[in-house]
Amino acid sequence: MKITFSWLGAVNTLLYIFILAPLAVVIIASFHPGEFLIFPPEGFSWRWYEYVLTSGRYTKPFWNSIWIAIATTCISLPVGTIIAYALSRYEFRFKGVIQSLFLSPLVVPTLLFGIGLLMFFSSMGIKMYFLRLVLAHIVLTIPYVVRTMIASFSNLKRSIEEASVILGASPVKTFWLVTLPQVKSALIASAFISIVMSFDELVVALFLTGPGMNTLPMMIYSDIQFNLSPSLAAISSLIIVVTLAVGFLLAVFMQRKKRI
Template sequence: MRKKFPLLTIVNTLIYLFIMAPLLVILISSFNSGEFLVFPPKGFSLRWYEEVLTGGRYTGPFLTSIKLAVLTTLFALPLGTMIAYAIQRFEFRLKNALQGLFLSPLVIPTLLFGIGLLIFFSYLGIRMFFLRLLLAHIILIIPYVVRTMLAGFSRMERSVEEASIILGASPVKTFFLVTLPFARPSLLASAFLSLVLSFDELVIALFLTGPGINTLPMTIYSDIQFNLSPSLAAVSSIIIVGTILIGLVGIGFMRWGKKT
């Protein structure tokens, strides 16, 4: 009979509480009825949620961040998937160098990455700020997709694909009808990471954005410096709840995929 370790359970619970405490503070502070961001709140009110949803200050940056995150995912997910499949299934010269190249953004500090991209895009003469942000996000997100999809493809036996080809399916048909359905959990995880990481990116936007382009993280960062009101907690709470809902939907799809 296995022994129970109540001390370990207590320690784990304290760790989880320590991690969740900042999120709970933000959620509770968002219902503050006062004019300033304080904890505990002085009263209960939904006025700051109303201001966030109808005031217009956060609407434009929110739509820009959503558009940027969706487009980044649409480009980074297929590119990262193909790169991961090529690395996992084929042997070719400079394979290790190619793998290191696509994983290098994971180890390069984002600050240096932003400076390098700013100099590079300026040299190329790319002055469309949204395009610069989109290209930077794609470059930044692809390594996460590659790492996730490498793990997904490595769990699949090559004999399954070989059996499909022996039965008459072409390699392309095998990839779309056999390989990708098997790696569906990794695809969903990659899409979730792409959306969240792109939506949340701040440092790159500070270097590459310009007049007329403002993302939600930039607006929040500016308000933290110059306008510390409970509306910050309200918009942050909306992001937290939205992220949790997206994660729950992704988990539901993953469970549905396993059953089917």
């Protein structure tokens, strides 16, 4: 079999290596048995994975990040889906302006966004750090949900929805029983993106949190400054592996659904 060289394939390969190489370095460095984070590691040990899983240092920040991500997704997913449906199905005045408004958090620097939210919450007297973070993350994740769902709604055949209405179903029932099942893959992808974006958010959290509320990215950032040990690589490796595994399983699940 003749193998042909492709410049596009070569460039794509180099891009993948460039993206994945830092992740590989982190995972390899996590097995260093010593007290300091170095690469390449001088030996092999599960010591720091055991420390991360049993010491309890990262437990509370981890669950804080998880609950914030879940609460964020539970709100941003339905809200973003409804917004995307309205933008893709209806024509109304200032539609372009409204669409740009919902997508604006994608272009506003996160640093400025964090400062603005800090001033806003302070003026409104909102002092609950968990609520602050959830509200901030909702604003940050809704644009991703809207973009994903608009693309999915635009590819749907409206004749199926029209047939449902002609047969007597109300618009709400049609949306719930006919439209949403057809965009199930996009809903799952939007939820996954929302959870990952919320879980990984650092800059806004630095402005909006306080005593008693620490997220996992904040803990990792603090340790990078004051406690640069292989435990950082270990906890980061766990996050990388779990994220990639969940993403792979979701991709397989959605691919099987398409075949069915």
